Amino acid sequence: MKATAQILKEKGLKVTPQRIAVYNMLLNTTEHPNAETIYKALEPTNPTMSLATVYKTLDYFKQLGLVQELNVGEGSSRYDAVVKCHPHTVCIQCGKVRDLYLEELTEIHKKIAEELDFEVRCEQLILYGICGKCRRENNENS
């Protein structure tokens, strides 16, 4: 696993504690946090960092393909250090956003995309519904 500083350098970015912190935070979570959540998570270790820097950092990262932005219909965008297109599930009860790796799906999409008069660059599939945990909890209380 490449060191974060090295990755930033390769992208032509100056290596700053703030950028390292944001990128590492995203590498170490599957939560798909938004800017505010990232900011809060880093506050204890980086008490001087500002929210504006988080936003600007995420914007740079996005341009350079270090993160992807994800909007699942909330007020704010979420961010993901996994930049390859991949599907997500969104629980409409607890709000959890999870990755969904299904090679099968990807291949099918690719095939179908070929049949369209449309050059597909990225496909975003979001499944909205009730996650297993919430469904089980619902059953207990009924």
Add this chain to the structure above:
Amino acid sequence: MKATAQILKEKGLKVTPQRIAVYNMLLNTTEHPNAETIYKALEPTNPTMSLATVYKTLDYFKQLGLVQELNVGEGSSRYDAVVKCHPHTVCIQCGKVRDLYLEELTEIHKKIAEELDFEVRCEQLILYGICGKCRRENNENS
């Protein structure tokens, strides 16, 4: 085709010129407009309508299943009078958002959804890429 006033009445909504105008506008377009666009489109015929009313109307409609909200990663939400889950293409060059009806895809998603520990309520597929028109124009200029 049912009259708009009748549809609103059946949903338990008071029938107002503003609501009729918004719903008809959405029924007669495939553009997936946002609130601002709807407001501007209705301005000539409904010069006194306010943007807040458009927002509130869209919110009611959404709750009652008359429209669906769609976020393709822009600053604002788009709205669609086609409430059944269906895929969209988004041209990253001209910004056009189009419907994509592929029964094949829907069925495949359904089957895959069954295999997950997740109760799928709605699936949103967005294909980002270059539309046919833009691609042809790009080829001409090269």
Add this chain to the structure above:
DNA sequence: TATTAAATAAAAATAATTATCATTTAGGGG
């Protein structure tokens, strides 16, 4: 037609994001 609860318009408030700008800092050259 009179009543009234609900809807509207206008304006203020809020939330997310972006821009501005003075200060600080990373990183290359000496």
Add this chain to the structure above:
DNA sequence: CCCCTAAATGATAATTATTTTTATTTAATA
């Protein structure tokens, strides 16, 4: 290692999309 400078940061203001508030108007129904 220290200096220099362009770039990054933090603080704050501005912007944009959306929601809330409230006084006024209106649709529905008796």
